[in-house]
Amino acid sequence: MRIVRTTGVLGLLIGIAVLIGLTVWSGTGLVRDAVASIGVGIVLVVLVRAGTASVAAVGWWVLFPPKERPPLATCLSLRFVREGANALLPLGQVGGDLLGARLLTFKGVPGALATASVIVDVLALAVTQALFALTGLAVLIWLGADSSVAWIAAGGLALAVPALVGFWIAQRRGGHKAFGWVLARFRGDWARVVGEKVDRLFRDLSALHASRTRMGASLLLHYLDWMTGVGEVLVAFWFMGHPVSLAEALVIESLMHAIRGAAFAIPGALGAQEGGLIVLCAVFGIPPDQAMALSLVKRVADLATGLPGLVVWQWMEGRRWRERRDVSASRPAG
Template identity: 90%
Template sequence: MRAGMIGPFSRRRMRLLRTTGLLSLLIGIAVLIGLTVWSGTGLVRDAVGSIGIGIVLVVLVRAGTASLAAVGWWVLFPPKERPRLTTCLSLRFVREGANALLPLGQVGGDLLGARLLTFVGVPGALATASVIVDVLALAVTQALFAMTGLAVLVWLGADSSIAWIAAGGLALALPALVGFWIAQRRGGHQAFGWFLARFRGNWARVVGEKIDRLFVDLRALHASRSRMGASLVLHYLDWLTGIGEVLVAFWFMGHPVSLAEALVIESLMHAIRGAAFAIPGALGAQEGGLIVLCAVFGIPPDQAMALSLVKRVADLATGLPGLFIWQWMEGRRWRARRSAAAAGEPASPGPASHTPAT
């Protein structure tokens, strides 16, 4: 019964997600091309070219932010169940690459990270719970980062209309953030229990058991204030480190900006990317947001577009290795299962048999 009811639904849902993701991707690409033409294709090309070796520095900054984010994820685990730091580092790049480069929206990579954690022996419920809590920590610190940028924008005395728009966006995002936190606590568990109680059959019992295990791990992760606090600090430092991308890019373009201006541009750009989470890589949304934000400080559209394109290069440079790691892990798991089947051995209860809780 479980396979008959859940399987087709999951397949339909995955097809819908892929179709929606591809449509969003195509729209984003069209917007990106349109903004590039509007900004002046030749001017944008010259601005990108002027950065030169600075692109390598931008990529290094991006690698540093991803590494900090990986440590922020790693510290959430209880010490006795914590995977190797190198595992979280590699899977953080997988998450970054899938979110930025694949038509999965900006959350598909996180689900993929939970799945791959089970390949190294982390139980499915804990793997899923760790990613859920990590995404919450990222969202909370991103909101704090955006608030910091908004406060600096007001302090700089910039266009008040931009400040009001940013403040309105944050006001709309905060209830969703609170709701996400509540869903991870007892309220979410009760809601799932109420829903599953409406069904009968073995599949409902199995799903209910998985949900119970997931919420046990969620409560355990939330219960450690020291680990949660360390994760929040590391993730906030991760966002702050990203300011270096703006500083480096504009310095090489011959239009250096102050630390305060770079903070405003980087923080509010990420707020815009967060609002466009359904669009793979926030294509088009990032470019439009940067043009508006840079205009506040007198930076022309071609240089704003150049900054965005350099950030896209950093997406590729850090994301492609992550996608390679994903395929390597999937291939290794497939070969191990094939060898076991050829030898007539039963499926191992080890790492390869775990699946994330859903």
């Protein structure tokens, strides 16, 4: 855990340094003026972001079997917790998902099912993100833009496919067999207890994967979630006085998220997002200062939607602590 925290903090510091360097290179004054020109449009960008997070929450919620499904409000609030932790804390871009599984147990969802739901949800997000990037790549080629950018994007997608297939196999039989093989080498009650928990987890994973209807609905909603994010690019550049077409916005948004996904070890993909947007926007003749302004406005949306999620997390943790304290206090001494 200490290594993970150290790596996260180091990645955060490097990302901040890159962000500052790119801002200076793009022209600090130009970037400031570009951001200021958006004005009230920033509010609209935040609303679009809140909409995408809400759609993603429904995509998570539909994965649960109807009889074990938590209230939609629970998945909505925890989706914002996941978004906030992934974007704003030095936990990499998966720490918030683990946190979401933990908080889901506070609402009475069994630990195995909570963990399984998040694992399958992350797979659905990853698959639809790849499809979204593929859509952007196809549109980029259709627009006849810079072929070098298209080849780089195609190479990244080709590398992502084996990882997605491996992640899917691990959730099915492969992961269960691997854990069973490792645990069989040990003896003792702890190995038996861990084995039982692993068995429960994979039973729930199998149950979630078994419903093609629920899985299909989740994939459709998550793809819609990614597509909705195109609105952020359209709104930001319209207010900057440099409107882009729907096709151009789709390419910028989709391939930017592919870059963010590749930089998963860096908290919030700091620096990687900015560099990627400068390259992608240059394809359509958009200057670096406006690309940086778009990225900074997206960072504002990260804060505006992420901070309430972190507040919800702390409130839930505090409530849990008080409940445990009250239980302990009510027990007779001795």
